[in-house]
Amino acid sequence: MGIVVQKFGGTSVANAERLMNVARIVTDKYKEGNSMVVVVSAQGDTTDDLIDKAMEINPHPSKREMDMLLSTGEQISISLLAMAIEKLGFPVISLTGWQAGFLTNSAHSQARIRNVHKERIEKELDQRKIVIVAGFQGVNRYDDITTLGRGGSDTSAVALAAVLRADLCQIYTDVDGVYTADPRKVPNARKLKEITFDEMLELATLGAQVLNNRSVEMAKKYNVNLEVLSSLEKKPGTVVKEVAKVEKMLIKGVAKDCNVARISVMGVPDVPGVAYKIFASLSSKNIDIDIILQSIGRDNTKDISFTVSSSNKDAAMEVCEVFKDTMGAMDVLCDDNVAKVSVVGAGMQSHPGVAASMFGALAEANINIRMISTSEIKISVLIDKNKSDEAVRAIHDAFIH
Ligand code: ADP
Numbered sequence: 421m422g423i424v425v426q427k428f429g430g431t432s433v434a435n436a437e438r439l440m441n442v443a444r445i446v447t448d449k450y451k452e453g454n455s456m457v458v459v460v461s462a463q464g465d466t467t468d469d470l471i472d473k474a475m476e477i478n479p480h481p482s483k484r485e486m487d488m489l490l491s492t493g494e495q496i497s498i499s500l501l502a503m504a505i506e507k508l509g510f511p512v513i514s515l516t517g518w519q520a521g522f523l524t525n526s527a528h529s530q531a532r533i534r535n536v537h538k539e540r541i542e543k544e545l546d547q548r549k550i551v552i553v554a555g556f557q558g559v560n561r562y563d564d565i566t567t568l569g570r571g572g573s574d575t576s577a578v579a580l581a582a583v584l585r586a587d588l589c590q591i592y593t594d595v596d597g598v599y600t601a602d603p604r605k606v607p608n609a610r611k612l613k614e615i616t617f618d619e620m621l622e623l624a625t626l627g628a629q630v631l632n633n634r635s636v637e638m639a640k641k642y643n644v645n646l647e648v649l650s651s652l653e654k655k656p657g658t659v660v661k662e663v664a665k666v667e668k669m670l671i672k673g674v675a676k677d678c679n680v681a682r683i684s685v686m687g688v689p690d691v692p693g694v695a696y697k698i699f700a701s702l703s704s705k706n707i708d709i710d711i712i713l714q715s716i717g718r719d720n721t722k723d724i725s726f727t728v729s730s731s732n733k734d735a736a737m738e739v740c741e742v743f744k745d746t747m748g749a750m751d752v753l754c755d756d757n758v759a760k761v762s763v764v765g766a767g768m769q770s771h772p773g774v775a776a777s778m779f780g781a782l783a784e785a786n787i788n789i790r791m792i793s794t795s796e797i798k799i800s801v802l803i804d805k806n807k808s809d810e811a812v813r814a815i816h817d818a819f820i821h
């Protein structure tokens with residue numbers, strides 16, 4: 421018995437039947453004597469449909485109005501789930517993000533949670549009510565609605581688990597755990613019983629959408645007892661924790677991110693301070709840079725390439741065009757037909773040869789590597805986008821049998 425936070429994603433609440441199924445999962449846990457806080461996402465493709473609706477009217481809406489629109493998806497889900505639970509005869513109340521006390525900064529569409537004022541939720545829990553909270557949303561200090569970025573309901577759930585000091589945070593989704601690769605793309609992917617916060621954070625950041633990366637970051641910071649499991653099948657899921665059981669697995673997963681673009685600044689003068697000038701200008705515009713590659717100097721010039729997320733592509737190009745005109749670079753090129761494929765695993769720290777196996781798998785599949793970056797527990801390569809699924813499968817097969 422304790423406080424349990426459960427989160428249900430879009431597929432899990434997509435229609436009346438699924439909502440009744442969720443109501444049963446929640447009330448079963450409630451009947452065991454637990455205090456229940458339940459976070460839900462918008463139903464099915466609602467968020468995407470709302471974005472399409474906005475684009476029809478204005479392809480460049482303000483982010484404030486976009487947040488106002490997108491937050492409605494979750495509001496539909498909370499009320500419907502509350503009605504489903506009422507129907508089963510349990511005390512329940514639904515709360516929007518602001519009613520639940522979510523205070524965020526003002527970065528509309530990518531807001532960060534500053535604080536969760538938990539008094540209202542605690543009051544409802546004291547009355548033994550099941551509390552249903554709209555995920556993905558909060559308010560800033562001007563009481564304007566904000567959203568937390570795609571997949572943000574995971575973060576709402578983990579934040580609640582942290583502030584309420586919940587005994588357990590269960591992320592229910594449409595797969596039955598975290599796999600060694602997206603099980604929809606790689607049929608022989610294996611389910612992991614456990615994975616560390618660090619490995620999960622890398623996988624999530626590198627494109628495994630099963631958990632939002634900010635939610636993992638927060639779960640690590642507050643040591644939240646986190647579990648990923650299926651709302652559709654009753655099966656044990658994957659536990660995400662600080663230290664996982666030592667498994668004889670060199671790598672824990674392969675992830676893919678297609679939302680990347682490569683920008684190349686060609687023929688920049690080969691003198692000190694050039695890289696500084698480019699990257700300082702990008703940083704002043706809050707553009708995050710990922711992989712960086714600089715060529716060997718030739719004829720007193722060199723080329724500098726780097727990757728950014730697709731959403732920052734235009735802003736980064738603008739900065740580089742200005743650099744070209746003021747510093748005398750020859751050309752600025754952008755290529756967004758690329759994808760980043762990565763392997764992740766703490767095991768690679770003590771085992772040389774992971775990079776060689778990964779590159780070997782790509783060579784055998786005749787896939788060209790355009791850029792490489794490594795850290796202690798991951799190796800990423802940039803390749804052609806149309807080869808990305810094939811690359812994931814080839815790399816996965818090389819490590820996981
Ligand atoms: P929800 O709507 O429940 O938040 P998401 O669509 O955001 O669900 O995340 C679940 C999806 O993540 C799965 O359907 C699966 O296709 C995808 N996925 C990608 N990588 C992985 C992985 N390594 N393990 C499990 N699922 C993954």
Ligand code: ASP
Pocket residue numbers: 429430461462467468493555556569570571572573574
């Ligand atoms: N509904 C939002 C989205 O589709 C938030 C979420 O599902 O976590 O991204």
Ligand code: MG
Pocket residue numbers: 429571574629630631632
């Ligand atoms: Mg999600």
